[in-house]
Amino acid sequence: MAELPFYVPVGNECRLFELAYIHHLPLLLKGPTGCGKTRFVAHMAARLSRPLFTVSCHDDLTAADLTGRYLLKGGDTVWADGPLTQAVRQGGICYLDEVVEARKDVTVVLHPLTDDRRILPLERTGEILEATDDFMLVVSYNPGYQNVLKQLKPSTRQRFIAIEFDFPPPDIETGVVARESGLEMEKARSLVVLA
Structure with missing residues (x-):
């Protein structure tokens, strides 16, 4: 077994993550930049032996960047899964770092994965993917550190189990x-x- 990414627990965050994973609940990590959220997710993905798909969210990130798009390849048009779709198909952990930085269409595409349906509709292919039991969605953000206009909407935030991080x-x-x-x-x- 490969060595786990270094992480020192400071509370019950590892157990809470495991429980969210077991019960198929999406997880929200809140805390300041540099307090260990990203390392924690890498540690837990390795601990659970799940592939990790990390996306650093930004203003230009679109839903298609997460779900996928058609590409030209050798004269053919082929579908290429985005990291969220790969995680859903492979039973991985998709970690969206600084999710509030992404465009609003990104949070909308997450909603069906964060309720009891646990599905990812791919409008461009017509597929509706059902998340495997091994799939987990984890997002993070820094409340109070981003622009006041960039906060998670209550309708999105209430879909997640939250763990508060600090230094x-x-x-x-x-x-x-x-x-x-x-x-x-x-x-x-x-x-x-x-x-």
Whole structure:
């Protein structure tokens, strides 16, 4: 078995993630930039032996970027699955980092995957994909760190189980900084105090 991505739990977040996965519930991770949300998802995907499809959301991200599109290949037009569709088909974990940065059509395409139907309608192909038991949708955002106009709509937010993240306590953060940077503990401690 490959080594798990390094992550130090600071509460019951690993157990909550596992329970959401077992019960097919979408997960929302809230917290400031750099507090460990992305590493946590990578750690949990490896722990659950699931492929991880990570998408960094931005203003130009469209629903087609997630679901897929037709491409020209050798004179033929072929369908190419996007990362969300790949995760649904393969039973992977799709992680949408900073989901509020994406265009509104992105959150709309997520809705049928986040309720009891757990389906992904692909309008361009006419397919309706049913999520496998191994599929999980995880999104993150930084409340208070983004533009006030860019908040998750309540109709979207209420579809997710939420886990609140913050920076770990200084003693844990010092160990993380030392391990990840290769610095001696004392220098790592100084950096943590400055932050």
